[in-house]
Amino acid sequence: MKDVIKNRCDHPTADMIYESCRLLEPNISLGTVYRNLKLLADEGDIITLETSDKKIHYDGDISRHSHFICEKCGKIIDLFKPSKLPDELTELGLTVKGEKCIYYGDCTDCTIKN
Amino acid sequence: MKDVIKNRCDHPTADMIYESCRLLEPNISLGTVYRNLKLLADEGDIITLETSDKKIHYDGDISRHSHFICEKCGKIIDLFKPSKLPDELTELGLTVKGEKCIYYGDCTDCTIKN
């Protein structure tokens, strides 16, 4: 299950992961997928992305990076050079353990098309 | 409805907004609240925050700012000095229209308590 997520470079939903797992293990149940995803997320082995499509997207890449989501086609693009943390965080005495930065707009393909 | 959200400085859920509205307009229905929230969000009058608590939080402040969410107490803190956009966005030819940066960790109160 962990490998299934780690080996893909997209940001699949539970449903998509379920489909992938069924190729290897045809009898796996959706409940098991959800349970294992929760375990993996709790242990910090994977990351969850709460987007505006009301489905949780999972990311096997736990290195510090951000995301861009195209509002037209829904594509999710990784940004591996995120900006540094706002100074305000330390100024306010906040201990940061994680960040989820999502930028919204039009991807290159959709910009060209319109 | 718009005023109800604009006049509060927290990040209420639809349910909380429903409660607030009922003080002014006791017969308003939850469906109306959801519909109007959707309209306001579509027009860019308010912002939605998809957090890990599976409820949408609404923000009447549409100025550019980020958020910090305490993983212990769930408090949402505004960050009004967000860092600048990653250079990578323009390098990749992406047109940014919005951003939702959420930082997770322990707030000052919760850090002191533990």
Added chain:
DNA sequence: ATAATAATAGTAATCATTACTGATAACGAA
């Protein structure tokens, strides 16, 4: 005033996610 249109209350439906249940596997001790 009347017809056309928009907004709303109230409720039913949706659907991603979670919880539950009964069965099966794994493992260790006697």
Added chain:
DNA sequence: TTCGTTATCAGTAATGATTACTATTATTAT
């Protein structure tokens, strides 16, 4: 091996935030 304990899972039911629908009421224009 046999019994007891524990963990895992498939399958399904329940949950709950959100959305869709419908009948009714307000609003506006003619």
